[in-house]
Amino acid sequence: xxxxxxxxxxxxxxxxxxxxxxxxxxxxxxxxxxxxxxxxxxxxxxxxxxxxxxxxxxxxxxxxxxxxxxxxxxxxxxxxxxxxxxxxxxxxxxxxxxxxxxxxxxxxx
Amino acid sequence: xxxxxxxxxxxxxxxxxxxxxxxxxxxxxxxxxxxxxxxxxxxxxxxxxxxxxxxxxxxxxxxxxxxxxxxxxxxxxxxxxxxxxxxxxxxxxxxxxxxxxxxxxxxxxxxxx
Numbered sequence: 001x002x003x004x005x006x007x008x009x010x011x012x013x014x015x016x017x018x019x020x021x022x023x024x025x026x027x028x029x030x031x032x033x034x035x036x037x038x039x040x041x042x043x044x045x046x047x048x049x050x051x052x053x054x055x056x057x058x059x060x061x062x063x064x065x066x067x068x069x070x071x072x073x074x075x076x077x078x079x080x081x082x083x084x085x086x087x088x089x090x091x092x093x094x095x096x097x098x099x100x101x102x103x104x105x106x107x108x109x
Numbered sequence: 110x111x112x113x114x115x116x117x118x119x120x121x122x123x124x125x126x127x128x129x130x131x132x133x134x135x136x137x138x139x140x141x142x143x144x145x146x147x148x149x150x151x152x153x154x155x156x157x158x159x160x161x162x163x164x165x166x167x168x169x170x171x172x173x174x175x176x177x178x179x180x181x182x183x184x185x186x187x188x189x190x191x192x193x194x195x196x197x198x199x200x201x202x203x204x205x206x207x208x209x210x211x212x213x214x215x216x217x218x219x220x221x222x
Contacts, residue, residue, distance in 0.1 A: 036211070043199050043213030044152070087151075097211070098168075099144075099152040 004088045009104040012078050020073040020103055022088030027068050032091040035062065035073050037084040038102070044087065047073065083107045112136050115200050115214035122190055123222050130185045130217045132200030141183040142211070144199040145169060152199065158183055190221040 005023040012018040024033065035047040048055055048062045050071070055062040061074040075082055087102040113134040122128055134141065139160045144152040144167075154167030158177040172194070173187050183202075187194055199216045203209040 034210075041216075043201070043216050044211070045213070046210035049210070096154065096157075096168075101151050 003098060004090060004100050006086075006088050006100060006103045008101065009106065011106045011108060013108050014080060015077055018075040018078045018082070018105065020075075020086050020088075020105065021070065022072070023070045024088070024090055025069045027090055028092070030092070033062070033064060033068075033071050034089045034091050034097065035060070036087045036089065037082075038087070039084045047086070049091070078105075078107050080107050080109060113200065113202055113212050113214045115198075115217050117217060118215060119218050119220075121220045121222065124189075124191055126190050126221075128187050128190055128219070130198050130200075130219070132183045132185070132214060133181050134183075134202040134212070135181060136202060136204070136212065137180065138202035138204050138212075139180065140203045140209075141177065142201040142203075143167075143173075143175060143183070143185050144201065145171065146197045146199060146216075148197075156185065190219075192221045195219060195221050 032049050032051050034049040036044040037047050038044040048057055048060050050062045050064050063072045085102040085104050089097045091097055116131045141158045143156040145155050146152045153169035155169050155171040156167055156175040158164045161177055164175050164177055173185050175185050177183055197216045197218045200214045201211040203211050
């Protein structure tokens, strides 16, 4: 199963954009790129997903490299409530998700 | 708002006791999952189900068992709890679409003394 690599942690200032990187160099052509986040003491929450094209929704944007070996989750204006662990995950054709350790995002007021 | 519920949220129990963690969803999803997560660590899939009477073991070996008699209900049982079972257990569901997102419950934090 293809794996993802993310930085252990990142810091950002409140009200500023945040770019969370993810490497997935062994991604296959049918793997979807999913992002989830987990707030303290809660279950993970879906953020966004994509296959090849960049995607936008009310929570975030997902920029996918042309070769699909990396992607970036963009929070356009981070708030304190965005402090969480963000997981970049590949969803294979058998629908299984392989979770990594994620990136702990720290937002400074 | 996700309509998936787990009970209990917290459970402290002695070694050797039988426990059942409940998970119910009202979204009519066919696929349901149980994950185990230790503090600060990644999620590991321990069981999943693609529908009624379908259950499979996940990537992480677990002494727990599951059942899926009704679409909306996917309980997890430990026949004899041990301290090594102390962890957070997260239930999730998804619809049948190939890109369907997972909806998670709030988790059940189990402590075995």
